[in-house]
Amino acid sequence: MTDAALAWLDSLDDAQRADAVLPWPSNPERLRWHYTPVDHGGLHLGRMRPRQQSLAHQLLATGLSRAGYVTAATVIGLENILDHLEEWRVTWDRERGRDPELYWMRVFGDPASAGPWSWRFGGHHLSVHHVVADGEVRASSPCFLGADPAQAPLLGGHLLRPLGAAEDLARDLVRSLDAAQRAVVVLSPHAPNDILSGEQPRALVPVEGLPAAELDPGQREQLRALLDVFLGRIPEELAARETARFAGDRLLEVRFAWAGGLERGEPHYYRLQGPRLLAEYDNSQRDANHIHTVWRDPENDFGEDALAHHRALFH
Template sequence: MTEELASAMAAAARAWLDMLTADQRAIAVGPMPSAEASDAERRRWFYTPTDHGGLTLHQQRPAQQRAAMRLVASGLSRPGFVTVATTMGLENVLDHTEGFVARFDRERGRDPGLYYLRVFGDPAPGGTWGWRFGGHHVSLNNLVVGGAVAATTPCFMGADPASSELLGGAVNRPLGRVEDLARTLVKSLDPRVAVLSPKAPSDFVTANRTTVATGNRVIPLAGIWRDERFPDPAEQAKLQALSDAIDAAAGYTESDHSALEYTAVPKGVAGAAMSPDQREVLRALLDTYFGRVPAAVAPSYDDAALDAVHFAWAGPTEPGAPHYYRVQGPRLLLEWDNTQRNANHAHSVWRDPENDFGLDVLATHRRDHH
């Protein structure tokens, strides 16, 4: 099944690349994936409104954009694609929220056309190649090795605003279940074990690091950008001030960071210690992450694997308060935070600490075939 999916991805990638001019292809194509230093660019990922690397939708004609989105859709389930498309559209809502002002040293700071697509290597049938799509609050990373999908993480989806009004009193919450299921679970667990801190961190503990490692702590917002500084000193000062304000609002001390820092040994409540009802909520929560990708590549956790999955929370548990949670287990790390903009700015990521970007598979492939 993963071979069929890889074939569909490759066909979509070739169709998109065939529509591009030589100048566009120079931006849209990167080096072949490998376990070497030449692959460093593919392993860089972001979720801020920075340059994610690749050809933007703005740089493409409508027919090219359609082909680009067909490739993006090939790596997502229908709900996953709808969520990504909604997140991209929220850039217009965020622009409205902020008063339609220019930001980040560019003509339009909140921009639904500023999403980047890049193919790494040659998407030939049976080959080894990858693709990445990203922009503000979206980061999708896919690797094909030997004609089979080998990795789909890191997989990031966010929403700002996380909750916004619709006509007739309806509410738009693209990641609502990702938040609500976790809150239901934590409220049913012993807070002495499940809640690591009464205060939520300002963002993910592992941030956008290429690899996850023991001791990882929150990186300030200003550090999660492609370039170290904006050319315009005034824009850089604005970003730094925003970053400082977010950290100040979190109010994290050394002991707080220590309580939340990433460790190889999971923190929180293990699935083995949960009741059947709690385990069902945990499974449903996992599905809000695994269900982002096609069924052929979605992980499956049996009862034994679920025993080793741990859930931990930080911050108050009532709706509307800044909060964070982490789900950690074999080949699994999920992080969620909704702390910024008065807890109406959500981030969620699914990672495989052993095989993000397919590094483990690539190393094995290189050993066995070279």
């Protein structure tokens, strides 16, 4: 990750670098994040030469698993499909309303130094963050992936569904519940119109739903598979560290909550919550064909907890 960051930074000219890099820690800018089609801060792909774009993608790929990177690249490509669906409308006072080059990279601090540094890559429906200190990744959240359209036709009658597993596994789980379990899990027959944590630097969402302790063994395996869809978006060694938090009996503390319809095509929402865990999913917009998902560590988003520990040890 450090090598990829330095390679990208070394490729930039002075004007590009002025927008691409901010000193550490640059709060509150470092804690600002979006998943909407606005300026995410930094240097966007449209201002990079092709080789620089490749280097930016190489850095992005170090922060995601192979499946996570494929999903992120598909999310970026969906901007072309969305532009088509919206009949190529020009909006937001720019030449192209939906633009796959409007994804921004920014580095905070100096990856070559011994001190903490971080980076983010984001644009419409994509936001990836990593914090590095003492040569190790200390935080990888918030991590947002969205899809609009959530499904689109492919040749031969197949569908492009980049977040299909996040939808199908959760629906299978909620439909496996008996009446008593479902009465606790289903918070409302109506889905909210977005994830509840939004674009806030701190994730403040009520803890609700059914704990895994009240699921049967088969349902717990379904819950674990669903959790892996969120944790598996980051590199394997980092995902293994996160997954270890929910090994054995610690999975029993994870709660599952749902709102909205149970049939495919109906607006719906769910979340998983547990110690240092918030995973949210919403598919309620554009006739339930527009998905937002986010994985967060409410105690350590942007590395705030890890960095406080670092400061206590070394300063």
